[in-house]
Amino acid sequence: MTSRLRVVIGVALLGALSLPGCTAADDDVAAYVDRAVAEMRDGIHADTAEFQDAVTAAEGELKARETISDAHAGLGELAVAAGGIHSFFLTPAEAIAARSVDQPGATFPVPSVSTFEGISTVSLPSFNGQSAEAEERYRSAGLTAMKRAADATTCGWIVDLRTNGGGNAWPMLAVAAPLLDDGDVVGLRSREGELAWARVEGGGVVSTPGDAGTETPGGFTIDAPVALLTSTTTASAAEIVAIAFAGQADTVRVGARTAGLTTGNEVRELSDGARLVLTTSYDVDRTGTVYDGPLEPDVVAPPGSVPSDLERARDELRARCT
Missing domain, CATH: 3.90.226.10 (2-enoyl-CoA Hydratase; Chain A, domain 1)
Known part of the structure; x- marks a missing residue:
């Protein structure tokens, strides 16, 4: 399960990622990878042969990882292939830390x-x-x-x-x-x-x-x-x-x-609380x-x-x- 929010964010600035959504890691690794890759197919480069080649090369290895957290780094690399250099992946811990700006009294x-x-x-x-x-x-x-x-x-x-x-x-x-x-x-x-x-x-x-x-x-x-x-x-x-x-x-x-x-960018929250920050559009004046x-x-x-x-x-x- 995922939840979505359209935002525009900078790669070094994570506080924009305050989303409600699923937090239970109820997927097995293969299902989790499948769902993450499915979300990536909205990326601005996800219709290219290069992205499909990247998925083909990485998918089997990622699904064979022992835990979901072991797959996070590889999914981050696929996110860049799908959306370009403005895309990235946040682990559950990074996503929690990113919410601090929205806490009452935050400076x-x-x-x-x-x-x-x-x-x-x-x-x-x-x-x-x-x-x-x-x-x-x-x-x-x-x-x-x-x-x-x-x-x-x-x-x-x-x-x-x-x-x-x-x-x-x-x-x-x-x-x-x-x-x-x-x-x-x-x-x-x-x-x-x-x-x-x-x-x-x-x-x-x-x-x-x-x-x-x-x-x-x-x-x-x-x-x-x-x-x-x-x-x-x-x-x-x-x-x-x-x-x-x-x-x-x-x-x-x-x-x-x-x-x-x-x-x-759009933010897609995954079932364990990790977040895929995916580039889905181009700016227009x-x-x-x-x-x-x-x-x-x-x-x-x-x-x-x-x-x-x-x-x-x-x-x-x-x-x-x-």
């Missing part, structure tokens, strides 16, 4: 805003929560800080994604939404070509490819130039945020190319461009450059607000 970084000479920088950290309480804390911190800075922000906004390795994309997008034009801003396209969109209206996220509860009310909008700061650490959900600005006027990406995990690799900056400013990447972003905004 985690939230968005913050600083203003310098009329330019405000919104720092969007990684976010791994799935509980309504954790998501609201993240969103509220960011939107409250932006509202407080709005009057003093006379020359544009920087969205700093340099240290954001991913997590739950939709609270991040909710913080960025006041800066986004209305419309379908970023989507996920399945292997078969089916599209699911995140839509912004009036500064709120009115729909996403995620579960119910990912919508936000809006009512606060900002019309100003935007610079997106990226690095090689910017990954997955953070790339979703960057892609949401693609094709929007008065927007520029500054920094270094991103990690290239521009795909969407408002113009219809489909992504499967790094985002290149418009202005290259790697870490350590002179002037700094942050100062280059400010220069780009100053040029647009004069």
Whole structure:
């Protein structure tokens, strides 16, 4: 038995995996492997000969393992074959540890805003929560800080994604939404070509490819130039945020190319509590461009450059607000 949840996560960020579901290891090894492989067949590369060859080569050996836990590492390798480098496998112990961010009173970084000479920088950290309480804390911190800075922000906004390795994309997008034009801003396209969109209206996220509860009310909008700061650490959900600005006027990406995990994942919980994190879709921007690799900056400013990447972003905004 499995349970499913559509999420967008970064490979180093496991807290997005808080799911209800089966916890009893009631399968024998062969049945467990069969069910895990069946789930993998939704991966973006699972229709390839390479994946089938990988299953053929590994399946017999995995089914012959003495215990289910002995098969976990091999199933992790098959997950990558099915979904690519954005896919991975969590053991039951890793899955339990990943839930900590959703525990009452848990601490985690939230968005913050600083203003310098009329330019405000919104720092969007990684976010791994799935509980309504954790998501609201993240969103509220960011939107409250932006509202407080709005009057003093006379020359544009920087969205700093340099240290954001991913997590739950939709609270991040909710913080960025006041800066986004209305419309379908970023989507996920399945292997078969089916599209699911995140839509912004009036500064709120009115729909996403995620579960119910990912919508936000809006009512606060900002019309100003935007610079997106990226690095090689910017990954997955953070790339979703960057892609949401693609094709929007008065927007520029500054920094270094991103990690290239521009795909969407689904989490499949297995009968022993292990979790298969499987890439099942590609990111799509408002113009219809489909992504499967790094985002290149418009202005290259790697870490350590002179002037700094942050100062280059400010220069780009100053040029647009004069």
